[in-house]
Each structure stands twice: as C-alpha cells, then as structure tokens.
Amino acid sequence: MTEAEFDALRAFLKTRSGLALSPDKRYLVESRLSSVCTRFKIDSLSHLVREIRAGRSVALEKATVEAMTTNETFFFRDKGPFDLFQDVLLPKYLKERASTRRLRIWCAAASTGQEPYSLAMLLKEAAPRMPGWHIDIVASDISTEVLEKAKAGFYNQFEVQRGLPIRLLVKYFTQVGDQWQIAPEIRAMVDYRYLNLIEDFNRLGQFDIVYCRNVLIYFDPNLKADVLRRIANIMAPDGSLLLGASETVLGVTDALTLDPAHRGLYSKNAASAAPKMFAVGGR
Amino acid sequence: MNYCLIIDDSRVIRKVSREVAEGLSFRVAEAENGEVGLQACQAEMPDVILLDWNMPVMDGYSFLKHLRATPEGQAPKVVFCTTENDIDRITRALDAGADEYIMKPFDRDILAAKFQELGVLPASHSA
Numbered sequence: 132m133t134e135a136e137f138d139a140l141r142a143f144l145k146t147r148s149g150l151a152l153s154p155d156k157r158y159l160v161e162s163r164l165s166s167v168c169t170r171f172k173i174d175s176l177s178h179l180v181r182e183i184r185a186g187r188s189v190a191l192e193k194a195t196v197e198a199m200t201t202n203e204t205f206f207f208r209d210k211g212p213f214d215l216f217q218d219v220l221l222p223k224y225l226k227e228r229a230s231t232r233r234l235r236i237w238c239a240a241a242s243t244g245q246e247p248y249s250l251a252m253l254l255k256e257a258a259p260r261m262p263g264w265h266i267d268i269v270a271s272d273i274s275t276e277v278l279e280k281a282k283a284g285f286y287n288q289f290e291v292q293r294g295l296p297i298r299l300l301v302k303y304f305t306q307v308g309d310q311w312q313i314a315p316e317i318r319a320m321v322d323y324r325y326l327n328l329i330e331d332f333n334r335l336g337q338f339d340i341v342y343c344r345n346v347l348i349y350f351d352p353n354l355k356a357d358v359l360r361r362i363a364n365i366m367a368p369d370g371s372l373l374l375g376a377s378e379t380v381l382g383v384t385d386a387l388t389l390d391p392a393h394r395g396l397y398s399k400n401a402a403s404a405a406p407k408m409f410a411v412g413g414r
Numbered sequence: 415m416n417y418c419l420i421i422d423d424s425r426v427i428r429k430v431s432r433e434v435a436e437g438l439s440f441r442v443a444e445a446e447n448g449e450v451g452l453q454a455c456q457a458e459m460p461d462v463i464l465l466d467w468n469m470p471v472m473d474g475y476s477f478l479k480h481l482r483a484t485p486e487g488q489a490p491k492v493v494f495c496t497t498e499n500d501i502d503r504i505t506r507a508l509d510a511g512a513d514e515y516i517m518k519p520f521d522r523d524i525l526a527a528k529f530q531e532l533g534v535l536p537a538s539h540s541a
C-alpha cells in the first residue's frame with residue numbers, strides 16, 4: 132500500500148465512520164484489514180483501496196469500516212457510571228417521571244451489548260419499585276457484527292467474569308456448553324439498532340439518559356463537538372449524559388456541562404440551549 | 415496496606431495470583447490448604463481471601479464454613495477461585511458465604527475487576 136493509498140483509506144474511514152486515524156497507524160490498518168482481504172478474495176491492501184475508490188462493493192466498504200472499529204467493552208465497565216445509574220439517576224427519574232412513568236435510555240455505542248445489558252439488569256433488579264413503568268433501552272452501533280452478537284446474548288467465560296457480579300451471572304444467565312447466554316427477559320428489554328453517529332439521529336426521539344462511552348475518543352475534535360451538540364439536542368431538558376472514564380466535554384462543547392457533584396455525569400447547559408431555539412434547521 | 419490471603423494447593427496458581435495482587439498493591443500471604451488458611455486468619459484477618467475449592471486436608475468449602483462461623487470471620491471478602499464452573503457449585507459457594515466467584519482460567523483483568531467490584535482495592539488503585 133502506497134502512502135497515497137493509505138491516505139485515501141484514512142479519508143474514506145473518516146467520512147464513513149468518523150474514525151480519525153493518525154498517519155502512524157499503518158500497522159493497525161494492516162492487522163485489521165487482512166481478514167477483510169481474505170474474505171473478499173482481495174490479494175493486497177492496495178487492491179482493497181482501489182476497490183473502495185471504485186465504489187463497486189457496498190459490502191466491502193461496510194466490512195472495511197466495521198473491521199476498523201474497536202469493540203472492547205465489558206459488563207459494568209468502570210463501575211462508577213453504573214453506580215451513578217442505580218444510586219443517583221434512577222431515584223431522580225423515579226421522582227421526576229412519576230406522572231408519565233416513562234424512562235428512555237440510549238446506549239449510543241453499544242458494541243456487543245454489555246453496557247445496555249448491565250443497565251437492563253439493574254432495571255430488572257429495581258422493577259419491584261417501578262410498577263407500571265414503561266422503559267425503553269435503545270442500543271445502537273455502527274457495526275452490524277457486534278449488534279448481532281449483542282442480540283444473541285452469548286458470552287464466553289472471560290466476558291461474563293469481567294465486571295459482572297457473580298450473583299447477577301447466576302440470576303440472569305444460563306450455561307450453554309462453554310458459553311453463557313443472558314436471559315430472554317433481559318434481552319427483550321433492549322432494542323438494538325444500526326446507527327452511525329456521524330449521521331442524523333433525531334428520529335430516535337428524546338432521551339432521559341444517554342450513555343455515549345468510549346466512542347468519541349476515535350473522532351476528531353470537530354466531529355466530537357458536533358455529535359455532543361446533537362446528543363444534547365435530543366436529551367430531555369433535565370436529561371443526563373455519561374461519557375467514558377477518560378472523556379470530557381470540557382473545551383469541546385458548551386452545550387453540556389459537568390455535574391459538579393458527580394464525576395462523569397453531564398447535563399444540558401441551560402444557558403447555551405436557549406439560543407438554539409432560533410437556530411432550528413441551521414448548521 | 416490491604417492484606418490478601420491466597421489459599422490454593424497449586425504453587426503455580428498461588429504465584430500467579432500473588433503477582434496480580436501485589437501488582438495492585440496488596441500485601442500477600444499464601445496457604446496451601448484450608449487448615450493452614452484458618453491458622454493464617456487467626457494470626458491476622460485478611461481483607462480479602464482468594465480460595466480454591468478442591469484441596470487436600472481441608473477444602474475451600476469447609477474452610478469457608480469454619481471461617482464464617484466466627485464473628486471475626488465475617489469481615490473478609492471471600493472470592494472462590496476454582497475450575498468448578500457449574501451454577502450449582504457457584505450457588506453453594508454463595509450460600510456458604512462467598513462474596514464472589516472466579517472460574518479458572520482467569521486473567522489479571524478479571525481478578526482486578528472483582529477486587530474493584532468488592533471495594534477492596536487499595537486506594538491507589540481504585541478508579
């Protein structure tokens with residue numbers, strides 16, 4: 132693959148998925164795309180780039196984008212955001228939404244499902260306190276491969292042990308050979324959808340709680356700001372956003388503001404939200 | 415400094431677990447069976463115990479029963495660490511007073527995540 136071809140590939144990935152790949156990441160491209168080449172019977176990365184440029188195969192483009200995503204995740208990742216859900220957010224919205232008994236949650240980069248399922252299990256545990264509530268968990272990702280795995284709900288022994296309390300494993304999983312499958316009633320709580328964050332997502336409707344964790348780190352600052360602004364737009368006025376442990380909105384956008392009492396929790400910035408009402412349609 | 419006791423008849427497993435625990439700033443002691451483990455607990459009660467199931471002299475299950483029968487023995491977090499990985503075993507362990515359960519083989523991330531979940535990670539390592 133020539134320098135020019137590598138640049139073309141980087142540009143392609145950036146426009147398709149937002150992935151901002153620095154020039155020193157050649158090794159990453161080589162290791163991740165070799166399986167795509169094999170699958171599509173393409174003999175080299177040069178050839179792959181030529182095929183993509185020619186725009187002949189949607190399937191190849193999709194496979195290339197998906198192969199370049201990083202899907203690492205685990206149950207109750209970093210613990211903090213899930214403690215916050217249980218101890219702060221649920222009590223808050225149980226009170227604030229008592230009249231509608233409706234709660235909408237979005238996992239904006241759900242990967243193989245551990246994040247939405249962690250929330251679903253916490254909600255199941257809280258169910259006795261929520262009679263008659265209607266809860267939506269929308270879980271989306273750009274990779275159909277991870278979405279399929281999430282929907283099936285099978286995890287290996289390593290995956291079910293990373294962060295998942297044993298009591299929840301015993302309660303909500305069944306052993307199938309050397310795999311563990313999450314219970315149908317938990318699976319049924321999560322609505323998985325294909326969604327590319329660089330595209331419009333207004334159609335999802337309004338959310339009370341958004342988990343957008345460990346995906347914006349792959350985007351450049353402009354796109355990061357754009358996605359955060361659009362997330363803020365579909366959050367309820369008193370909605371909550373949770374980012375990954377190493378992420379922040381600080382210096383990226385003023386549409387959101389850090390909750391001083393809770394690390395990693397963001398709410399809509401009332402001051403900057405107001406002028407947007409006059410800017411509908413304009414970008 | 416948080417104190418971790420590893421009870422396992424396999425020297426290899428003890429070594430691996432010790433390395434992980436020490437990497438997380440635990441002070442570590444080892445015992446090769448439940449009986450030696452109980453003696454160690456009498457000398458000083460650990461903050462967390464990594465416990466194998468099948469061991470000669472006294473197995474992990476009997477150890478746990480003995481430990482939890484005393485008032486001081488309620489304190490340590492006990493993590494079973496065993497190749498027994500069926501639901502029935504896990505349920506028995508939890509009923510006997512285990513706090514967590516790790517199915518072998520495991521890795522550093524799993525052990526660290528369990529420690530974090532149990533809230534026993536030394537301050538310098540908790541997120």
Ligand SMILES: C[S@@+](CC[C@H](N)C(=O)[O-])C[C@H]1O[C@@H](n2cnc3c(N)ncnc32)[C@H](O)[C@@H]1O
Nearest residue numbers: 148200202204240242273274327328344345346
């Ligand atoms: C590292 S995982 C994060 C999973 C989970 N949120 C967590 O924190 O554990 C990042 C996920 O973002 C997805 N992703 C990458 N670019 C995306 C885009 N443009 N739109 C939607 N999802 C994207 C990847 O497919 C991947 O599954």
